[in-house]
Amino acid sequence: MAKTRTAAQIPGRRPRSASKRAAIMNAAEALFVADGYEYTSVDAIAARAEVSKRTLYNHFGDKQALFQAVFERANDALVATVRTAIDQELTEGRDLCDALTAFALRVVTGTFPSSDYVTYRRLTSQGGPASRSPETARNHPDRMIEECFAKLTAGGEMRAVAPRRATQHFTALTVLLALDTLGGDLANTVNKAEIRSIIAAGVDAFLRAYRSPPTSPPAIPEGHPDPRHDAAVGPPARAT
Missing domain, CATH: 1.10.357.10 (Tetracycline Repressor, domain 2)
Known part of the structure; x- marks a missing residue:
């Protein structure tokens, strides 16, 4: 006897609850951006998402949690x-x-x-x-x-x-x-x-x-020859 697979088991499909949650969030985002938090009602969000207010509250609890x-x-x-x-x-x-x-x-x-x-x-x-x-x-x-x-x-x-x-x-x-x-x-x-x-x-x-x-070269103690000077001058010339 063939087994009936649920929506969660069918490749490429998400459970209906996940789809509804995404629809609610997308609807809420559009209305919050357009009308602001204070002027957006739960009724308007539910209507735009094509879900019931009860479904919205089941997913998010209240408008504040949905906005968050x-x-x-x-x-x-x-x-x-x-x-x-x-x-x-x-x-x-x-x-x-x-x-x-x-x-x-x-x-x-x-x-x-x-x-x-x-x-x-x-x-x-x-x-x-x-x-x-x-x-x-x-x-x-x-x-x-x-x-x-x-x-x-x-x-x-x-x-x-x-x-x-x-x-x-x-x-x-x-x-x-x-x-x-x-x-x-x-x-x-x-x-x-x-x-x-x-x-x-x-x-x-x-x-x-x-x-x-930039990192400075180390200081030469007083009384010590400066190797940089010797390198620049070169070796002493030979006596003729």
Whole structure:
């Protein structure tokens, strides 16, 4: 006798509960972004997701928990994008100026125009409960840059006694200044050369303050011959 397979056992299909949960989150995200947290009702979310209010409450409990789930999904997507940029641009052994410039350019020209960033920014501006949670703060992209600067300082390439403050200075001089230039133009149609110029100038200013100075040769004790002088002068000439 043939056995009937459930939806979870059929390749390419997800359980209906997972599909409904995704539909609820997608509907909630669209409404939170368009109308804001306060003006979005559970009834409207359920209607857009084509589920009952009871199904919505079974999955998320209440509107606040639903907003938190939506916000965390957007935050996770943004964190993953920034993490990839850090891993691929701020690589060990690469010139620090080149690495920071490439990283900032990638964030501005790649991340800002993305739907993930637009969603994250608009949800943050709603002032919903999740955007102020300690867990979200710990997973903020700035924390990853802070960790990177701490490692560079430990390795001797930077002198950032306070990595968090260094991160604030870096983002202000590069990413935020470029964002201010873009204004609402997140489609990034502003002249790319202008953005590159802003970021290059910002990285230069940042490194003037935070780059470790080149290592100086050891001091020669007083009264001892300087081997560098001997090497430059060469051996004494033979008497004729």
